Amino acid sequence: GQNIDQPTEMTATEGAIVQINCTYQTSGFNGLFWYQQHAGEAPTFLSYNVLDGLEEKGRFSSFLSRSKGYSYLLLKELQMKDSASYLCAVSHAHASGGSYIPTFGRGTSLIVHP
Amino acid sequence: DTGVSQDPRHKITKRGQNVTFRCDPISEHNRLYWYRQTLGQGPEFLTYFQNEAQLEKSRLLSDRFSAERPKGSFSTLEIQRTEQGDSAMYLCASSPVLDSEAFFGQGTRLTVV
Numbered sequence: 386g387q388n389i390d391q392p393t394e395m396t397a398t399e400g401a402i403v404q405i406n407c408t409y410q411t412s413g414f415n416g417l418f419w420y421q422q423h424a425g426e427a428p429t430f431l432s433y434n435v436l437d438g439l440e441e442k443g444r445f446s447s448f449l450s451r452s453k454g455y456s457y458l459l460l461k462e463l464q465m466k467d468s469a470s471y472l473c474a475v476s477h478a479h480a481s482g483g484s485y486i487p488t489f490g491r492g493t494s495l496i497v498h499p
Numbered sequence: 500d501t502g503v504s505q506d507p508r509h510k511i512t513k514r515g516q517n518v519t520f521r522c523d524p525i526s527e528h529n530r531l532y533w534y535r536q537t538l539g540q541g542p543e544f545l546t547y548f549q550n551e552a553q554l555e556k557s558r559l560l561s562d563r564f565s566a567e568r569p570k571g572s573f574s575t576l577e578i579q580r581t582e583q584g585d586s587a588m589y590l591c592a593s594s595p596v597l598d599s600e601a602f603f604g605q606g607t608r609l610t611v612v
Contacts, residue, residue, distance in 0.1 A: 427603035489541030
């Protein structure tokens with residue numbers, strides 16, 4: 386099976402930097418997604434890491450270490466609108482047919498305050 | 500709008516009734532996923548289609564759940580003999596190629612009373 390662990394909740398101040406960690410244990414690992422989900426809305430894609438290292442995309446960056454089963458999402462210059470749930474999802478070969486299926490963690494609720 | 504479309508957005512049903520949800524993926528996306536999400540949890544995988552073939556199904560999925568994608572375009576998810584524990588948001592997502600970003604619909608919120 387898959388085990389994906391991320392903090393339940395984090396708080397940060399507007400303008401600051403926050404790092405949301407995700408650790409995973411899975412077989413058939415291929416890559417790791419990060420999604421953002423505002424309350425009552427659908428998840429939206431932020432990043433996908435397949436190789437080790439840091440990928441930067443504007444205010445958001447994502448890091449992956451395959452050997453350590455670890456990833457983080459870094460959010461810079463926080464804005465109030467960044468208050469949302471951040472979902473870590475592991476892409477892995479599914480047990481039955483081998484297709485790559487994203488399996489999600491429970492999400493980290495980020496609260497940005499003034 | 501060419502995003503993933505789900506219908507209905509909300510459904511309230513009595514326990515024991517059958518319900519069916521529809522998902523229209525982004526056109527030309529041949530991969531389609533169904534997930535279920537409850538409050539405070541991440542989306543839980545239910546089933547996966549590549550074109551019209553249902554290639555993956557969660558082992559946690561009760562036999563009351565069935566999904567189809569008859570022509571490789573839209574998909575339906577049916578829940579028979581609904582139970583209160585089925586109350587959740589049902590999300591559909593599609594992607595163009597293997598192991599790529601999935602685009603989610605707005606979901607169908609099911610309440611079983």
